Amino acid sequence: QQQVKQSPQSLIVQKGGISIINCAYENTAFDYFPWYQQFPGKGPALLIAIRPDVSEKKEGRFTISFNKSAKQFSLHIMDSQPGDSATYFCAATDSWGKLQFGAGTQVVVTP
Amino acid sequence: DGGITQSPKYLFRKEGQNVTLSCEQNLNHDAMYWYRQDPGQGLRLIYYSQIVNDFQKGDIAEGYSVSREKKESFPLTVTSAQKNPTAFYLCASTPRGFGANVLTFGAGSRLTVL
Numbered sequence: 001q002q003q004v005k006q007s008p009q010s011l012i013v014q015k016g017g018i019s020i021i022n023c024a025y026e027n028t029a030f031d032y033f034p035w036y037q038q039f040p041g042k043g044p045a046l047l048i049a050i051r052p053d054v055s056e057k058k059e060g061r062f063t064i065s066f067n068k069s070a071k072q073f074s075l076h077i078m079d080s081q082p083g084d085s086a087t088y089f090c091a092a093t094d095s096w097g098k099l100q101f102g103a104g105t106q107v108v109v110t111p
Numbered sequence: 112d113g114g115i116t117q118s119p120k121y122l123f124r125k126e127g128q129n130v131t132l133s134c135e136q137n138l139n140h141d142a143m144y145w146y147r148q149d150p151g152q153g154l155r156l157i158y159y160s161q162i163v164n165d166f167q168k169g170d171i172a173e174g175y176s177v178s179r180e181k182k183e184s185f186p187l188t189v190t191s192a193q194k195n196p197t198a199f200y201l202c203a204s205t206p207r208g209f210g211a212n213v214l215t216f217g218a219g220s221r222l223t224v225l
Contacts, residue, residue, distance in 0.1 A: 006153070
């Protein structure tokens, strides 16, 4: 079964809006939470990552919020642009384990 | 430029045929991986190799085989035993195996069984 649950499956946001993708996990041994961005016909690429010792990490318009007690983390895309239209995957792993991916969220930003 | 090259980009196969997908990296990474991507299911690990001449099964290895004779190459064979082979296949690598290592992915190979 999927160890990282991701929602929504897809979302449509207007240019300038905020895109929010949520992920939840059960394994408390997970200590590294990356997000990957994938454009159509391409392989995924690391976008941003967080460890559970911080509650938030921001890189440009992309922010990860992390709630350790709830075992949830989310990606916020501020001021969404058409170029952000892609599929986003959350993932989780512990120090030595295989990366566990969420099911992915297809984001479409309309002009 | 360093990276991962996957070929072919598109492949069509008749039922009952084996096909081999190529993956070559010039990043000098020790570990290499094969993932399968299906809509709504994320990325699932097929096989991985942390060192030359050694590889392990991932979560969905049935119907697939791999080899790792050279550090830079990790080909995947989709055999006729794979019941539902139509998918997008991604090869990836990391400097070392697992943990908090950034996966570098290739551009993928799309296999369609006719």
